[in-house]
Amino acid sequence: MPDAKPHYHRALLKISGEAFCKPGGFGINGDDLELIAGEIINAAKLGTQLAIVVGGGNIIRGARLAQEGHIPQATADYMGMLGTVINALALKEILDKKSQPARVLSAINLTAVAESFIRGRAVRHLEKGRIVIFAAGTGNPFFTTDTAAALRATEIGANVLLKATKVDGVYDKDPVKHPDATRFETLTFKEVIRRQLKVMDLSAFTMCKEHDIPIVVFNMKTPGSIAEVIRGVAHGTRIVAE
Secondary structure, rough: OOOOOOOEEEEEEEEOOOHOOOOOOOOHHHHHHHHHHHHHHHHHHHOOOEEEEOOOOOOHHHHHHHOOOOEEEEEEHHHHHHHHHHOOOOOOOHHOOOOOOOOEEOOOOOOOOOEEHHHHHHHHHHOOEEEEEEEEEOOOOOOOHHHHHHHHHHHHHHEEEEEEOOOOOEEOOOOOOOOHHHHHHHEEEEHHHOOOOOOHHHHHHHOOOOOOOOEHHHHHOOOOHHHHHOOOOOOOEEEEEE
């Protein structure tokens, strides 16, 4: 049986904005917010230092606005960053309510509601047992929150990047469209590139590869999944170096 102690000393969890609402929904659903917070707290109780990057697709999708041609992509991306701040603040408040200290660090200047991102400050919060929620992506347009997750994981020296998705790992083809799709338990970075599997955007994936940060792709809505991954239990798909 895997050790009850954390397998990873410091972890970066990437949560998509869609996790905050029901499938096909919009905004923040209270029940889903409670579920996310409970899973995060259970994982933090293991003793791992946990940082989180949140998406904002449940609030607004900047890329879609830009594609429609009404708003320049740079502006649309900044609007998307503000969506991630909304999710980060909601998550922080419910964590605090459940007696789990948390801080929001924003990549853009929003001092009325969040601390500005400073690497040393983020690490210090983690060392004090606080969950750190990184908001506003990288602070720059034309970059995804996947890239923000890889960047922050590298900056804080995370031992793993946990990518929470709607499916339980990486498949050889879309499991929604193809019932015969096969799930991989373990992959190397080279195999992902060779098979052209869609795990994260290329810049995010390359950053993890270059800095030897393993990626675990899993379904966060499965009860206990975050804690199990942090304990070293085989869950979802693990992507590692050779």
